[in-house]
Amino acid sequence: MIKGSPAYTNFGSLSPNPGETKKYLKYVGQSEWIEAAALGQDDAKIWGEDKWDFSGRTDISDIKFVMSFKAPTKDVFKAYGTLDSDHLEFGVRVWNKATRRRQWYKGNFSINTSGNLIATFDSSLSLPITLGNFADKIDIQPLLVTKARSLYDGSRKLEIPFGSIIGWSDPIVIDLDKAKTGLASLFDIRWKSFEDEPHLDGSIFFVDWKEQPVLYLNDDNQQLKQTLLSTGTIGTTARARDAISSVIAQQVVTFGLEAALIEFIQRARNHYDAPTEILENLLPQNAAILRQWGWLLTQSGDTDRADDVAADLLDEISNDLTGSIVETFASRIQREFAMQKSITDLLSEFSKGAVNNE
Amino acid sequence: MNNKSSVKRLPNWQDWSEDRIMATVSARSEIQFEELEPSIEVELDLPLEIGKNREIETEATLAIAIHELLAPVRKANPALLKDNGFWMWLGLGVCQEQIVDRWCGGRSPSGGLRLPNGASYFISGDSLVKQSRCGVRRLWIAADISQRCEGDYSHTLGLLASRDLFTGITERMVGLDAEMAIELMLQLSAVNRPVNGLKVEDFRRLVLRKVSVVMSTVAIELLNRRQKSELIKLVIQEMNSSPIPEPEIEDAELVN
Numbered sequence: 311m312i313k314g315s316p317a318y319t320n321f322g323s324l325s326p327n328p329g330e331t332k333k334y335l336k337y338v339g340q341s342e343w344i345e346a347a348a349l350g351q352d353d354a355k356i357w358g359e360d361k362w363d364f365s366g367r368t369d370i371s372d373i374k375f376v377m378s379f380k381a382p383t384k385d386v387f388k389a390y391g392t393l394d395s396d397h398l399e400f401g402v403r404v405w406n407k408a409t410r411r412r413q414w415y416k417g418n419f420s421i422n423t424s425g426n427l428i429a430t431f432d433s434s435l436s437l438p439i440t441l442g443n444f445a446d447k448i449d450i451q452p453l454l455v456t457k458a459r460s461l462y463d464g465s466r467k468l469e470i471p472f473g474s475i476i477g478w479s480d481p482i483v484i485d486l487d488k489a490k491t492g493l494a495s496l497f498d499i500r501w502k503s504f505e506d507e508p509h510l511d512g513s514i515f516f517v518d519w520k521e522q523p524v525l526y527l528n529d530d531n532q533q534l535k536q537t538l539l540s541t542g543t544i545g546t547t548a549r550a551r552d553a554i555s556s557v558i559a560q561q562v563v564t565f566g567l568e569a570a571l572i573e574f575i576q577r578a579r580n581h582y583d584a585p586t587e588i589l590e591n592l593l594p595q596n597a598a599i600l601r602q603w604g605w606l607l608t609q610s611g612d613t614d615r616a617d618d619v620a621a622d623l624l625d626e627i628s629n630d631l632t633g634s635i636v637e638t639f640a641s642r643i644q645r646e647f648a649m650q651k652s653i654t655d656l657l658s659e660f661s662k663g664a665v666n667n668e
Numbered sequence: 669m670n671n672k673s674s675v676k677r678l679p680n681w682q683d684w685s686e687d688r689i690m691a692t693v694s695a696r697s698e699i700q701f702e703e704l705e706p707s708i709e710v711e712l713d714l715p716l717e718i719g720k721n722r723e724i725e726t727e728a729t730l731a732i733a734i735h736e737l738l739a740p741v742r743k744a745n746p747a748l749l750k751d752n753g754f755w756m757w758l759g760l761g762v763c764q765e766q767i768v769d770r771w772c773g774g775r776s777p778s779g780g781l782r783l784p785n786g787a788s789y790f791i792s793g794d795s796l797v798k799q800s801r802c803g804v805r806r807l808w809i810a811a812d813i814s815q816r817c818e819g820d821y822s823h824t825l826g827l828l829a830s831r832d833l834f835t836g837i838t839e840r841m842v843g844l845d846a847e848m849a850i851e852l853m854l855q856l857s858a859v860n861r862p863v864n865g866l867k868v869e870d871f872r873r874l875v876l877r878k879v880s881v882v883m884s885t886v887a888i889e890l891l892n893r894r895q896k897s898e899l900i901k902l903v904i905q906e907m908n909s910s911p912i913p914e915p916e917i918e919d920a921e922l923v924n
Contacts, residue, residue, distance in 0.1 A: 473895065
């Protein structure tokens, strides 16, 4: 995600026109397009504000959409002079790493009578999205770019070269992966006897932090095993399971993030990579945990896009703000793993038990 | 020679850890691959003689053959080329011994691997880093970049000539653009002596990083080839003329 307003542009963020946005999908074997508004509750939830979640949806074959954005042009024209389609181009940049695609698809824009720039992209005109031809995540980034050989910014006294990104909106991410949840999304969870591991004396778990991380749980503690493997949804055992799981998950994720952050800082200080490149070049386990839970470490802590997390972390490191992580991390990770709820529920069970015993 | 085979894939490829792969390849254990439904048949007449003293020319020939072999697969099932289980069938099945020779130092007289640390070359994944290190997929990527840029395979050999440079380009977002990848290869291959006290490889890596940073403000998808070439030239010129801080170079280097 592009944040703030870089010094070289007067445009900055384009505001979505939600009323003009249309989204359609086509089910496998069907020929007609179904608009998002006509979908049932289960399918309507696919379309998030900035994330369209098709993970595990093998029954959907194609999607198409229309997006619209606007931006005031007063300051822009003051800086660059009046601009038209000879100077600017609007479109979307599509990235799909899994299929090695990086392409540009042109949209349209006009300046309306109120002086606003209205930009529209209709995927059905140029960007066919057959889900089976993509994998993992598709990033669709709306951009306004310079088309003139060179554009002079009179306000900042800068020449803006061809192709420069001068306006943007938040990207849409189409998620095609079937995502596991919780620790199972990253860790292979196994039970193992700790009897022959003296260094694990007194432990109920340990982590093998390798490419495919393994969380080993102490198989010798049968009471723990029965509790953690229980499947009930009510009662003391279920509540104990949730509380213990929450505590273990917090420790495991904290440890993994610490390892990842150390490597991220080393790479950021020793290299000149863009945030995404730093993330790509980390050890696989460190990259994976930052993708999944890196947002717990960032200043905003409100994004699940790996590229944004990496950009935020780089910003924190560059501005020596890593101390702020300590202030916010503890409460975020407790929220993420529902610490308060699981402990409160467990204590409620004990209270009930105490009343019954009385 | 007629050597038709059904295209296969490795089921549950996510379960194949590096340790498991190394153990399986070392022991030459049989691996159960699954056939696709519907079946796709291809001619598996690949020139598989990379060998320990491999020539880059031989590798480029194999790259082109793999790209041609997979053309009908792409036509029949475009989604298959992003299936990691499919690439692992090619790496652990069809081309296992070639990857052993190329990336694991070949086999010792007892059959074990001389360099047992090359598991990543049998694996593929969704990340660019994993794709670029997958023994078969990297060959396909080299041929595909050339084909997409020029409509022929004329740059395949050039791309594979320096494995460090090729990996550096293809594991970055900038390498997804075929013209950028070719222009980077052409201009950085021409840097063949130390610059400002930096070794050739270190200088090339710094240029790749600088280009990636510049690309964060420019939509390269919109540039024509000449503009892409100029942009890279400018970065190289700038780095030639200005002092460069010396980083600790940690880019993963590949197994010999």
